[in-house]
Amino acid sequence: MADRGAATKILLPESEMPTRWYNILADMPSPPDPPLHPGTKQPPAPEDLAPLFPMDLIEQEVSGQRYFDIPEPVLDIYRMWRPTPLHRAHRLEAALGTPAHIYYKYEGTSPAGSHKPNTSVAQAYYNRKAGITRLTTETGAGQWGSALAFAARQFDLEIRVYMVKVSYEQKPYRRLMIETWGGEVVPSPSRLTASGRRILEDDPDSPGSLGIAISEAVEEAAGRKDTNYSLGSVLNHVLLHQTVIGQEAQKQFALAGDYPDVVIACCGGGSNFGGLTFPFLYDRFTGNAPKAARVVAVEPAACPTLTRGVYAYDFGDTAGFTPLMKMYTLGHGFMPPGIHAGGLRYHGDSPIVSKLVKDGHVEAQAYSQVGVFEAAVQFARTEGIIPAPESAHAVKSAVEEALAAKAEGAPRTILFGLSGHGHFDLAAYEQYLRGRLQDYEYPAEMVEKALADLPVVPGA
Amino acid sequence: MADRGAATKILLPESEMPTRWYNILADMPSPPDPPLHPGTKQPPAPEDLAPLFPMDLIEQEVSGQRYFDIPEPVLDIYRMWRPTPLHRAHRLEAALGTPAHIYYKYEGTSPAGSHKPNTSVAQAYYNRKAGITRLTTETGAGQWGSALAFAARQFDLEIRVYMVKVSYEQKPYRRLMIETWGGEVVPSPSRLTASGRRILEDDPDSPGSLGIAISEAVEEAAGRKDTNYSLGSVLNHVLLHQTVIGQEAQKQFALAGDYPDVVIACCGGGSNFGGLTFPFLYDRFTGNAPKAARVVAVEPAACPTLTRGVYAYDFGDTAGFTPLMKMYTLGHGFMPPGIHAGGLRYHGDSPIVSKLVKDGHVEAQAYSQVGVFEAAVQFARTEGIIPAPESAHAVKSAVEEALAAKAEGAPRTILFGLSGHGHFDLAAYEQYLRGRLQDYEYPAEMVEKALADLPVVPGA
Numbered sequence: 001m002a003d004r005g006a007a008t009k010i011l012l013p014e015s016e017m018p019t020r021w022y023n024i025l026a027d028m029p030s031p032p033d034p035p036l037h038p039g040t041k042q043p044p045a046p047e048d049l050a051p052l053f054p055m056d057l058i059e060q061e062v063s064g065q066r067y068f069d070i071p072e073p074v075l076d077i078y079r080m081w082r083p084t085p086l087h088r089a090h091r092l093e094a095a096l097g098t099p100a101h102i103y104y105k106y107e108g109t110s111p112a113g114s115h116k117p118n119t120s121v122a123q124a125y126y127n128r129k130a131g132i133t134r135l136t137t138e139t140g141a142g143q144w145g146s147a148l149a150f151a152a153r154q155f156d157l158e159i160r161v162y163m164v165k166v167s168y169e170q171k172p173y174r175r176l177m178i179e180t181w182g183g184e185v186v187p188s189p190s191r192l193t194a195s196g197r198r199i200l201e202d203d204p205d206s207p208g209s210l211g212i213a214i215s216e217a218v219e220e221a222a223g224r225k226d227t228n229y230s231l232g233s234v235l236n237h238v239l240l241h242q243t244v245i246g247q248e249a250q251k252q253f254a255l256a257g258d259y260p261d262v263v264i265a266c267c268g269g270g271s272n273f274g275g276l277t278f279p280f281l282y283d284r285f286t287g288n289a290p291k292a293a294r295v296v297a298v299e300p301a302a303c304p305t306l307t308r309g310v311y312a313y314d315f316g317d318t319a320g321f322t323p324l325m326k327m328y329t330l331g332h333g334f335m336p337p338g339i340h341a342g343g344l345r346y347h348g349d350s351p352i353v354s355k356l357v358k359d360g361h362v363e364a365q366a367y368s369q370v371g372v373f374e375a376a377v378q379f380a381r382t383e384g385i386i387p388a389p390e391s392a393h394a395v396k397s398a399v400e401e402a403l404a405a406k407a408e409g410a411p412r413t414i415l416f417g418l419s420g421h422g423h424f425d426l427a428a429y430e431q432y433l434r435g436r437l438q439d440y441e442y443p444a445e446m447v448e449k450a451l452a453d454l455p456v457v458p459g460a
Numbered sequence: 461m462a463d464r465g466a467a468t469k470i471l472l473p474e475s476e477m478p479t480r481w482y483n484i485l486a487d488m489p490s491p492p493d494p495p496l497h498p499g500t501k502q503p504p505a506p507e508d509l510a511p512l513f514p515m516d517l518i519e520q521e522v523s524g525q526r527y528f529d530i531p532e533p534v535l536d537i538y539r540m541w542r543p544t545p546l547h548r549a550h551r552l553e554a555a556l557g558t559p560a561h562i563y564y565k566y567e568g569t570s571p572a573g574s575h576k577p578n579t580s581v582a583q584a585y586y587n588r589k590a591g592i593t594r595l596t597t598e599t600g601a602g603q604w605g606s607a608l609a610f611a612a613r614q615f616d617l618e619i620r621v622y623m624v625k626v627s628y629e630q631k632p633y634r635r636l637m638i639e640t641w642g643g644e645v646v647p648s649p650s651r652l653t654a655s656g657r658r659i660l661e662d663d664p665d666s667p668g669s670l671g672i673a674i675s676e677a678v679e680e681a682a683g684r685k686d687t688n689y690s691l692g693s694v695l696n697h698v699l700l701h702q703t704v705i706g707q708e709a710q711k712q713f714a715l716a717g718d719y720p721d722v723v724i725a726c727c728g729g730g731s732n733f734g735g736l737t738f739p740f741l742y743d744r745f746t747g748n749a750p751k752a753a754r755v756v757a758v759e760p761a762a763c764p765t766l767t768r769g770v771y772a773y774d775f776g777d778t779a780g781f782t783p784l785m786k787m788y789t790l791g792h793g794f795m796p797p798g799i800h801a802g803g804l805r806y807h808g809d810s811p812i813v814s815k816l817v818k819d820g821h822v823e824a825q826a827y828s829q830v831g832v833f834e835a836a837v838q839f840a841r842t843e844g845i846i847p848a849p850e851s852a853h854a855v856k857s858a859v860e861e862a863l864a865a866k867a868e869g870a871p872r873t874i875l876f877g878l879s880g881h882g883h884f885d886l887a888a889y890e891q892y893l894r895g896r897l898q899d900y901e902y903p904a905e906m907v908e909k910a911l912a913d914l915p916v917v918p919g920a
Contacts (some may be wrong), residue, residue, distance in 0.1 A: 007474050008539035014467050079468035080547075080844050087540075111844030113883075153841050154551075176886035179893055180840050379611050380640050384540050384571030390463060423573075423883040426636035433639055
């Protein structure tokens, strides 16, 4: 039976919920390079982004201001599930026989079951404030689409989600969440946009892709005055909104009288990672804490952006429509193997996160999915919660840290982000339990080919 | 936008978690009639139950003691998710335009996603303490089986779940939860038991039923010294363990400076209902509170045990193996229509709950499922959480109470139990959203036929 000493959950009252978002651009020792317009190769002006985003979000995207007050209507919705619990993993510690203290910050208690609503609610609010009445977005398996549908409903916005057709057909559960919250889901490619029709003319049976869905959502938003586009990761303002996670964790550690030696989060586009870790990086950059935590970004070995990619300007999307971003990339034409952590299958990464890795402030690790699911099942059997496959990458890294502490016979305080539950990912667990889960080698040739297509940016 | 006044969630720290269960048998003005041995028609002796249950649970089943201390190892596991939040439904209130205050106690934050672990953890603990190393149980769609698998893993017990075959094949998600937690799932009828083999000889393609699955689980437990049987509702000790829910809610109302006028819970076998409401009935029976709350049990119109059944001795199972229980029943041969609230498809009810209804302490209501899902979708779109179909019956009743308060122009404080989330029930939501959900008439003829088969108990 488990250690019955310290508290199992550290809870904050609503009155202790953070009231501002933290912008790490104010404190980075060296800021990231700016995005560039794909045609002019110059930084885009705010007006260039105005057809897609409200001015408040554009300002947050480019500002160096350290804090932004969270608007009261956004706080009011956060209170539906925030502050989220910080758990002490007593049972996992006991199973590992480690002297380490393992904590995890659990974001799966939100209505959508992940950290995504922290930004979807903010984005819906600012769009509504700007007089927008409709949103479009894309979604793969539906994690982001469901979070935005929840948020849109709270502000009486209509929403259309372009969902990759193969997911639309094979993974109905998150689609049904979107519809239950009143959102419209369109299988992509569709006949509603020129981009979609072009694809369907070539291939009426196209299974779709995230790149195509982005093109459709952006095209619709750009063409309608009442409609904006909303993105769930990568961009600076998205990471900004997620920093409530790490700020809460800091307060919870203060209550527990502890502080992490290492902070771990999985990293796809960077929003979960930035949300948990940026407030701890603030502590490190400003010497504000009793010790400087190591910060670790964990990614899949099958899509090893930070560990095997190059640091270069590249498109954010597959089709090459977006501004160029300076980031770690495997090439925008890279199509990752079909691992179950769909949220980590991204060729690029947040420019901020990329720069932090480049400058040595953040460590990057990559794990193969069989080992990741092994850790996830051990976690589920000790701590009860079945993790999302994305979050399971952080579990795996935390287990490795705890075993390292055991080997050293030294204490270590580990914090990791459990960004969501795996209720809609049980088919992946079944594959693991039946021994049918596959590991993928590092796809060296595919990456090499994709990198050969990087856009040329003079002088960069 | 929503009312931004009072707190949205009322949270208790772990230190305020109840440390004892409340036994309403100590305070009922008139106790329920005892169960009877099906052969002798005499109350069973504790030894009669010993092949299936550990002595601690048998004692809790029959005791009139008001409180039982919750063992520390059980509290320790409760702390993984307890205390659960009490939410104020500001947004639902605003959408209804009601002067009522609506609160809901949410049990969906447990690892299994419902209130069921409150008793599964206790039952696993007492079995382990008695030297038992294996548990068997039955499950329909998997709600109870997953809760018991989670609990068994915490106490290193093996578990075999007999799962109704048609659910095993068509509803894999909760089966996969059970397996992820290390439990074994067997489609029932199986060749592992004499009862299963007998069914399969008659019909090799039998889809199974809860009654058959019970028979298999009981047969295996009765035949093995290392193995006990575990039940998720109906029995007194099961309801006892659930009373942490209502005790927490009382503390949370004290923090909010409010007290309910009416307490509402859905009722199938009675464990969710008893768990929330018995502590409030204690207040009423003892005059311990500022006012006496009305208490409402909500059931499906398609399986109207409390509203249309008879109060009589009947078997707890379909096959007629269990002791006879004095309860409201539609007849143990009654097969309810295939509504989506599987947890409410039970021909009988808890003898305690039945007696409370019979004596007028508890009101019973029945609603058809289309109206129930309409309320559930309204709830999801305002409060974010997608309710389990069972819990949605309580939502419906709460909405009706709030609309009655609006019609009267008078305040009213409403508490209802949101016993679980609907993440594994989205196919039912799809049917509702597509207009394909069916209502069922009260199945008068089927009930009449089933009631004709009631066992004869002289003098009862």
